[in-house]
Amino acid sequence: MTTEFRRFRGTPGYLTSDSLESAVNCALALEKPLLVKGEPGTGKTLLAEAISAAFEAPLLTWHVKSTTRAQEGMYVYDTVARLYDSRFGDGDVRDIRRYIKFGPVGEAFRAECRVVLLIDEVDKADLEFPNDLLHELDRMRFRVGETGDDIVARQRPIVIITSNNEKDLPDAFLRRCVFHFIDFPDQDLMRRIVAVHHPGLDGSLLDQCLSIFFDIRGMQRLRKRPSTSELVDWISVLQRAGITSVRLDRELPFLGALLKKEQDLAAFADQFAGGRKFRS
Amino acid sequence: MGTQEVVNLARALSLGIHESSLEGFYEVARALLVHSEQHLDEFDLAFAEHFRGVTFDALKITEEIRGWLEEVQKLRELTEEEKASIEALDLDELQRLFERRLKEQTSRHDGGSRWIGTGGTSPFGRGGFHPTGMTVGPAGGGARGAVKSADARRYKGYRTDIVLDLRQIEVALRRLRAFTREGYPDELDIESTIDATAQNAGELSVVVRPQPRPDTRVLLIMDVGGSMDPYADAVSQVFSAAKRATHWKELRTFYFHNCVYGRVYRTDHFGEPIGIHELLRLTSPKYKLIFMGDALMAPYELHATSPDEPGSPPTSGIHWLGVLRQHFPQSVWLNPEAPRGWSGNTIEAVRSVFPMFHLTVDGLTEAVAELTRRR
Numbered sequence: 001m002t003t004e005f006r007r008f009r010g011t012p013g014y015l016t017s018d019s020l021e022s023a024v025n026c027a028l029a030l031e032k033p034l035l036v037k038g039e040p041g042t043g044k045t046l047l048a049e050a051i052s053a054a055f056e057a058p059l060l061t062w063h064v065k066s067t068t069r070a071q072e073g074m075y076v077y078d079t080v081a082r083l084y085d086s087r088f089g090d091g092d093v094r095d096i097r098r099y100i101k102f103g104p105v106g107e108a109f110r111a112e113c114r115v116v117l118l119i120d121e122v123d124k125a126d127l128e129f130p131n132d133l134l135h136e137l138d139r140m141r142f143r144v145g146e147t148g149d150d151i152v153a154r155q156r157p158i159v160i161i162t163s164n165n166e167k168d169l170p171d172a173f174l175r176r177c178v179f180h181f182i183d184f185p186d187q188d189l190m191r192r193i194v195a196v197h198h199p200g201l202d203g204s205l206l207d208q209c210l211s212i213f214f215d216i217r218g219m220q221r222l223r224k225r226p227s228t229s230e231l232v233d234w235i236s237v238l239q240r241a242g243i244t245s246v247r248l249d250r251e252l253p254f255l256g257a258l259l260k261k262e263q264d265l266a267a268f269a270d271q272f273a274g275g276r277k278f279r280s
Numbered sequence: 281m282g283t284q285e286v287v288n289l290a291r292a293l294s295l296g297i298h299e300s301s302l303e304g305f306y307e308v309a310r311a312l313l314v315h316s317e318q319h320l321d322e323f324d325l326a327f328a329e330h331f332r333g334v335t336f337d338a339l340k341i342t343e344e345i346r347g348w349l350e351e352v353q354k355l356r357e358l359t360e361e362e363k364a365s366i367e368a369l370d371l372d373e374l375q376r377l378f379e380r381r382l383k384e385q386t387s388r389h390d391g392g393s394r395w396i397g398t399g400g401t402s403p404f405g406r407g408g409f410h411p412t413g414m415t416v417g418p419a420g421g422g423a424r425g426a427v428k429s430a431d432a433r434r435y436k437g438y439r440t441d442i443v444l445d446l447r448q449i450e451v452a453l454r455r456l457r458a459f460t461r462e463g464y465p466d467e468l469d470i471e472s473t474i475d476a477t478a479q480n481a482g483e484l485s486v487v488v489r490p491q492p493r494p495d496t497r498v499l500l501i502m503d504v505g506g507s508m509d510p511y512a513d514a515v516s517q518v519f520s521a522a523k524r525a526t527h528w529k530e531l532r533t534f535y536f537h538n539c540v541y542g543r544v545y546r547t548d549h550f551g552e553p554i555g556i557h558e559l560l561r562l563t564s565p566k567y568k569l570i571f572m573g574d575a576l577m578a579p580y581e582l583h584a585t586s587p588d589e590p591g592s593p594p595t596s597g598i599h600w601l602g603v604l605r606q607h608f609p610q611s612v613w614l615n616p617e618a619p620r621g622w623s624g625n626t627i628e629a630v631r632s633v634f635p636m637f638h639l640t641v642d643g644l645t646e647a648v649a650e651l652t653r654r655r
Contacts (some may be wrong), residue, residue: 022297022307029295030288033361037317067490080486087484093502174315175284181317221557 013052023180033159038182041227044162046172048118062104063116068125070132073105074142096146121164130173197232212248223269225259233257288312363616455648457527460495467491489497503573504535504548515572538577539597558606568651570613576631582626601633612647614639
């Protein structure tokens, strides 16, 4: 077991921590899917893009929705198209292969070079969804039932799976994954992240923004706490508007960029309405 | 954690991912051995203890209760010799789980609803350490499953004993079932397809629709202890039926005593509190709220105002009930007290907030009708 593999060290546009790097490297070395969890907006999806950029491997994304079924990731047999063709005589309907449309997993297996396969928000789907994928991700092969073709991965793809924790994932699935939980960045890391997105931002404005941002995140009555991406957006709005200094009070400019729910805006206003000091 | 994890760790180490450093080993082991953020802190504790010899304040208690556990085990071996070997394994699992619970209590996790959700010492507390929790210990599997089964165990005895009576309640609750066709249309609508094809002069025209999905979310909040004790059986029946109802999208259960004062609890030992505002944040008004309680208390318990937290404005119990009622348009109160005693006491006040029904099969049917009424 001396196979040397390329280690992931992050990219200029994506900051990593030691633990994230070693989780990624574990997944690479063991050829196992990497399961990434964390609050929304902590860069789970971006991680896949960063890995794809670092290894110059194309990125295939499978956005999972509540109605997504595992089968769709492999292939879909377009029966309706075949039926239409049989009625209107377009092409050879005897060849079922023409009507097999491969999904992201199928494409990843068929790709000529190594690809990064991102299965985004796996918890959105049905409870059984992850179980249905176990075998395919383990063996990196599946069979097209209609034609009897075996689709085997030419190059084992790098599989990144993200989850928002809406549903618990099955144990059997978890056992096969390398797990990493992206912590919410602390002020220090946040400062570096913002600097990546807004190079040349005025230092004192950055300080003010960060302190306000973490204060607002500390408010307990919020239904949805602002996340990194919202902070980055907010700062760019502030910059465009030419605002050079912000203070935490009722008239916080562009609050809508940070708080997205009516109730949260009301709760925010509440904090100041009674003239009470800002407390969580 | 199983063999697979250990093999993975060994492979990772032999590949040198940890770069031969303790920090590297920590990161690698964490990524491979822990499968959920809920267990990260436990891993940290275990790691710290192993490698730095950190001791915990709770260690003494752990020893004490470990002794206690062993004692119980000896007693059981006498009665069920054939299961002795299996139970010895279970004991290890339980002990491990228990030590973990203890450590969580002393560790810094006081926020985070997920955390406390699986934590909590109650299943292992002095009162909660009853035989059912021990007899069918969680065999193998992850720690998450173990906690779950430890929690669920509490009601297992009830469930098997009262299956016959349960049925009626189940049937009543089944009416809460509601389906919606939402999402991606992937079901062939045969009727409409025939219609559309006929209208299309016989040219095939396929009509699809989304599949029906259960769309009922239920929030069950139960009064426990004190004057509710005589009704514990009736309450646990409804609870069992609700737990068994598979046609709901979601069921959340909470506990309180006498009246709701700014928070409810996730366990019936009043562990793991959750603030009402936090609860409302987590649940949309689409939830159907079912209260179970006798609503009997001293009038001051309902009307007296007391600050829920230092510094916050004082609020009364009835105020909190109003907050819940306002958030959940579909809510009922099931009362085990007979309706003839529903006036001239605190029940009357609670009735003015929630539509109240007698905790019988009939009353439950009426309550379900109220919950499903269109408005």
